Each structure stands twice: as C-alpha cells, then as structure tokens.
Amino acid sequence: MIAAEHGSGVPLIAVHGFGVDHRILLPLEDWVADRPWRRIYLDLPWAEGATDQGVSTPREVADAVRDEVETIAAGGPFAIVGNSFGAMVARHVAHALRPQCRGLATLAGVFELDHDKRRLPPREIVMANESVLSRAGSFRDDFAEMAVLQTAEALTAFERFVLPGIRGADTEVLDRITSSYSAGYAPERTDLPFTAPSLHVFGRQDHVVGFEDGLGTAGHYVRGTFVVVDGAGHNVHLEHPDAVAPLVRDWLLRAEHHAL
Known part of the structure; x- marks a missing residue:
C-alpha cells in the first residue's frame, strides 16, 4: 500500500482519491519537505501496480488503510491528509485512532x-482557453471534465500528477467499489467532536463534491480551519497551489505543537 516515502520524523500519511493514485498528492513535497515529517504516500487498491485484495466497499478500503496506519505509526503519533474519496478514509482513520492523531487535513474532500x-x-468554467484544451490532445476530455481553470499551469499539473493515475487505474476494482460507493464512513455523525488541529479546503466551483456538505461539519472540528477557494474545482490544490500550500503548512505547524 505504501507507494512512496520521503523524509523522516512523525508519519504524515497521504491518501489519494477515487480513480487516481498517490501522485495527485505529490505537490505536498514542495510545500512541506522542510518540516519534521516522514511523508508516506499510499496507493489504494485500484492504483497501478497495487495488489487486488478483493475489497469491494469503501468501508473495507478505509479499514485496510486504518490497519496500515496502525502498522506504520506503531502506537506513536501521526497526521493524515486525504483528497476527495481519500478524505473519507482519512477522517475515518483519524477518528478511529484518535489518541495517536496529531492532525487531519482534507482537500476537496x-x-x-x-x-x-x-x-x-452548477458546473462553471472560470477561465476558458481553447488553446490549452487543444494542447491536451488525447487527454483533453479528462482535463476538461474537472478543470475550472483552463490554464497552461493547471494543464501541466494535471498531466504530471493526475493523468498517470487515471491511465493506470484498474477499472475492475473501481467498478466493484462503485457499486457500493455510498457505504462509507461519516464519523461526524456518530463520534465526539474532533479536537486535534484540522484543515478542510474546498473549491467553490467544485461540481463533483461541492463545499456545503463539508462546511456543515465545522462544529465537529473544534480546532478546524475551513477554507473555500474561489476559482477552483475538484483539483483545488493543483489549480491554486499558492493558496493551498500556506494552509497546509499552517496546519502542519499546528499539528507539530499539538500535545497528545
């Protein structure tokens, strides 16, 4: 399940979204490499090269990640960040292992x-650019489906961090999990308020998961920062890295000072 690992220190677990792989979260490296964290990027069962263990529900995926984090942390502290579907997984892990969790972050969760x-x-393209779409070539539709900003920078980020995961994904595993997609965890509905530092970043134009459902959990995350970024869609951290990077760094600083 571990796809990449960098640095040393307290484990910072990164969990990607549905239909992509760990590479979508690799921009974190440019933002936090100077901090005292051991960055561990996981690949979920559909990722290229992952071993299909037969998981068939989001709960089984989340439980498998919880078990993996227990092994990695070995009873010690950790922090976790999840993107999109990975945010459901990260929230479950953070609550299930609450005594060890120094912080939780979600990006377009x-x-x-x-x-x-x-x-x-509603679906909205804030910045349209036909020449950028033309440059996308064979992956034009994949890029256009998510892009709120059709810029050269967003296209480059998509091609580097998102497209490889899309192309390498195991569709059989995705289809199996899709059939029960709504059967996941929502710990905010059943657990006590979460008291470790948290960060929740949304794109205002995110037509995939939106932002209102996430904002509705603000009362649960008593040390949470909630930010809705205008001009951003489901790939908010790729479209607006200059806005998201300082938020992630601030969250990590708060997590470093959080006493368990």
Whole structure:
C-alpha cells in the first residue's frame, strides 16, 4: 500500500482519491519537505501496480488503510491528509485512532458519499482557453471534465500528477467499489467532536463534491480551519497551489505543537 516515502520524523500519511493514485498528492513535497515529517504516500487498491485484495466497499478500503496506519505509526503519533474519496478514509482513520492523531487535513474532500444527496454548485468554467484544451490532445476530455481553470499551469499539473493515475487505474476494482460507493464512513455523525488541529479546503466551483456538505461539519472540528477557494474545482490544490500550500503548512505547524 505504501507507494512512496520521503523524509523522516512523525508519519504524515497521504491518501489519494477515487480513480487516481498517490501522485495527485505529490505537490505536498514542495510545500512541506522542510518540516519534521516522514511523508508516506499510499496507493489504494485500484492504483497501478497495487495488489487486488478483493475489497469491494469503501468501508473495507478505509479499514485496510486504518490497519496500515496502525502498522506504520506503531502506537506513536501521526497526521493524515486525504483528497476527495481519500478524505473519507482519512477522517475515518483519524477518528478511529484518535489518541495517536496529531492532525487531519482534507482537500476537496467527500463529506457526503451519496451522490444524490450532495449539495453541488452548477458546473462553471472560470477561465476558458481553447488553446490549452487543444494542447491536451488525447487527454483533453479528462482535463476538461474537472478543470475550472483552463490554464497552461493547471494543464501541466494535471498531466504530471493526475493523468498517470487515471491511465493506470484498474477499472475492475473501481467498478466493484462503485457499486457500493455510498457505504462509507461519516464519523461526524456518530463520534465526539474532533479536537486535534484540522484543515478542510474546498473549491467553490467544485461540481463533483461541492463545499456545503463539508462546511456543515465545522462544529465537529473544534480546532478546524475551513477554507473555500474561489476559482477552483475538484483539483483545488493543483489549480491554486499558492493558496493551498500556506494552509497546509499552517496546519502542519499546528499539528507539530499539538500535545497528545
């Protein structure tokens, strides 16, 4: 499950979203490499090269990651960040291993797994650019499906961090999990308020998961920073790295000072 590892110190676990792989979170390296954290990037079961263990529900995925984090942390502290579907996983792990968790972050996180119940903004392209779309070539549709900013920078980030995971994904595993996609964890509905430092970043134009469902959990995360970034969609950390990077660094600083 561990796909990449960098640095030393307290484990910082990174969990990617649905249909992509760990590379979508590698921009973190440019933001936090100078901090005292051992960055560990996980690949979920559909990622290229991952071993299919037969998991068939989001709960099974989340439980497997919880077990992996228990092994990695070995009873010690850790922090965890999740993107999109990975945010559901990260929130479950952070709550299940609450005594060890120094911090939780979500980027464009799924807070409502049932697609029909999500409160979503209408699809909107804030910055359209036909020449950028033309440059995308064979992956034009993949880029255009998510892009709120059709800029050269966003295209480059998509090609580097997102596209490899899309192309390498095991569709059989994805289809199996999709059939029960809404059967995941929502710890905010059942657990006590989360008291470790947290960060929750959303794109205002995110038509995939939205932002309202996530903002509705603000009362649960009593040390949480909640930010909605305008001009950003589901790949908010790729479209606006200059906005998201300082937020992640601030969260990590708070997590470093959090006493367990």
